[in-house]
Amino acid sequence: MRILIVGSLSGELGKAAKIVLARGVSIDHAETGKEAVSKICLNGDYRFIFCSVIEDISSLIKRMESERIAVPVVACGPEDPEMAAHAISCGAEDYIPLPPDPDIIAGFLENASQEKSTFLTIDPVMKTFMADVEKIAASDASVLITGESGTGKEVLSKYIHVKSKRASAPFVALNCAALPETLVESELFGHERGAFSGAATRRVGRFEAANHGTLLLDEISEMDIRLQAKLLRAIQEREIDRLGGNSPVPVDVRIIATSNRNLPSEVETGGFRQDLYFRLNVISLSIPPLRQRQNDIPLLAKYFSDHYSKVNGLKPRRLSSEAVEKLQKYNWPGNVRELENAIHRAVIISSHEEIDENCFIFADSNIPSVEPDSPTCSWVGHRMDEMEQAFIIDTLVHTDGNRTHAASMLGISIRALRNKLKEYAEHGVSVPPPNSGMAGLS
Numbered sequence: 001m002r003i004l005i006v007g008s009l010s011g012e013l014g015k016a017a018k019i020v021l022a023r024g025v026s027i028d029h030a031e032t033g034k035e036a037v038s039k040i041c042l043n044g045d046y047r048f049i050f051c052s053v054i055e056d057i058s059s060l061i062k063r064m065e066s067e068r069i070a071v072p073v074v075a076c077g078p079e080d081p082e083m084a085a086h087a088i089s090c091g092a093e094d095y096i097p098l099p100p101d102p103d104i105i106a107g108f109l110e111n112a113s114q115e116k117s118t119f120l121t122i123d124p125v126m127k128t129f130m131a132d133v134e135k136i137a138a139s140d141a142s143v144l145i146t147g148e149s150g151t152g153k154e155v156l157s158k159y160i161h162v163k164s165k166r167a168s169a170p171f172v173a174l175n176c177a178a179l180p181e182t183l184v185e186s187e188l189f190g191h192e193r194g195a196f197s198g199a200a201t202r203r204v205g206r207f208e209a210a211n212h213g214t215l216l217l218d219e220i221s222e223m224d225i226r227l228q229a230k231l232l233r234a235i236q237e238r239e240i241d242r243l244g245g246n247s248p249v250p251v252d253v254r255i256i257a258t259s260n261r262n263l264p265s266e267v268e269t270g271g272f273r274q275d276l277y278f279r280l281n282v283i284s285l286s287i288p289p290l291r292q293r294q295n296d297i298p299l300l301a302k303y304f305s306d307h308y309s310k311v312n313g314l315k316p317r318r319l320s321s322e323a324v325e326k327l328q329k330y331n332w333p334g335n336v337r338e339l340e341n342a343i344h345r346a347v348i349i350s351s352h353e354e355i356d357e358n359c360f361i362f363a364d365s366n367i368p369s370v371e372p373d374s375p376t377c378s379w380v381g382h383r384m385d386e387m388e389q390a391f392i393i394d395t396l397v398h399t400d401g402n403r404t405h406a407a408s409m410l411g412i413s414i415r416a417l418r419n420k421l422k423e424y425a426e427h428g429v430s431v432p433p434p435n436s437g438m439a440g441l442s
């Protein structure tokens with residue numbers, strides 16, 4: 001883990017930096033937000049940016065957004081609730097009070113290193129699967145992880161990295177569906193200054209950022225076929241060409257790719273290169289959907305309820321046995337992500353320390369939801385495109401704005417979903433924002 005510290009180190013922030021260093025975490029330093037962005041562009045992967053509240057956090061975040069950098073910013077400043085609230089409203093994800101308390105910083109770092117890297121499971125159907133995962137982790141082979149949306153493909157990738165001999169090097173992820181095709185190439189391979197209009201600084205790509213570590217290519221099936229050829233070359237030759245660069249750069253990276261689409265049939269229809277498929281599919285793991293491992297439901301539910309109680313400053317919430325039974329009977333089309341969202345909501349809405357079954361309301365997931373006031377209530381008399389729009393928006397509301405999950409439930413590609421949403425927004429239709437989190441509460 002590497003952290004970039006932004007601001008003057010002469011005061012309390014410098015003391016915080018020393019505590020971070022003493023915990024074995026490497027740090028880099030930038031005096032200003034502008035310098036910070038150049039450093040990230042050049043050096044790649046930081047787990048966090050610790051930024052002094054004296055700096056203009058809002059413009060740092062805007063600069064990062066314009067460079068498509070998504071590193072969480074943690075504001076550091078005096079123990080003052082108003083300053084903390086202001087920093088959070090500017091886009092900071094957390095606030096560390098200064099003078100720094102070594103225990104708070106240690107807890108923060110510990111949380112960050114454990115976060116999303118433990119693949120929780122106890123269901124007997126997962127026993128052989130997990131035994132295979134342990135063996136696979138130790139090897140250096142490419143891994144292809146498939147499974148429905150929300151089954152934990154990204155968590156499993158991180159777990160494999162943490163268990164591998166590359167654990168002390170970076171784990172870098174790129175969601176191939178999250179960026180327009182034109183940007184994926186420069187994200188992957190980086191670019192030299194002036195390589196294209198807008199390339200104001202030299203920037204390392206994810207391949208270089210992941211050197212000696214692991215590169216997760218999430219939703220690989222969404223990658224443009226032309227770029228697939230370049231990726232294949234990078235994997236085979238173990239070197240990449242930066243956009244606008246003169247000579248290849250050697251890279252030592254383990255690739256883990258995920259897909260929630262059926263890659264062999266994509267290969268058959270010409271949407272995915274067969275040679276790349278064989279390269280990635282040295283080892284393949286298919287995560288079973290949550291409904292096929294019901295014993296994991298109580299374990300995960302408890303884990304999320306403890307986590308969200310803590311995050312919300314509440315006493316630990318306990319799930320009643322009726323609530324657990326109800327969770328185990330539901331078929332979880334959105335898998336663990338849907339369970340996590342359901343528990344998060346339940347933790348907040350439950351007025352007692354016990355979460356009872358009434359905190360969970362599930363539509364029959366085999367039938368599209370037909371609420372009395374919903375446009376899908378009476379299908380007769382509506383045009384197909386109206387129905388499609390209502391269906392897509394309803395699904396997106398159900399997934400709390402999560403595009404990947406919604407696309408998977410609708411059985412369409414994320415790109416197709418995104419195009420539809422763009423079209424709706426251009427016609428003034430209110431589209432649930434991405435990751436709107438607790439949208440269902442309001």
Ligand SMILES: Nc1ncnc2c1ncn2[C@@H]1O[C@H](COP(=O)(O)OP(=O)(O)OP(=O)(O)O)[C@@H](O)[C@H]1O
Nearest residue numbers: 119120149150151152153154155260336337404405
């Ligand atoms: N076994 C697990 N243990 C702990 N948390 C899990 C587990 N599986 C999934 N999660 C949680 O569920 C959520 C979804 O997981 P993840 O993003 O890894 O799924 P995914 O299969 O990659 O989804 P998608 O295909 O939609 O990108 C995350 O918040 C993750 O922390």
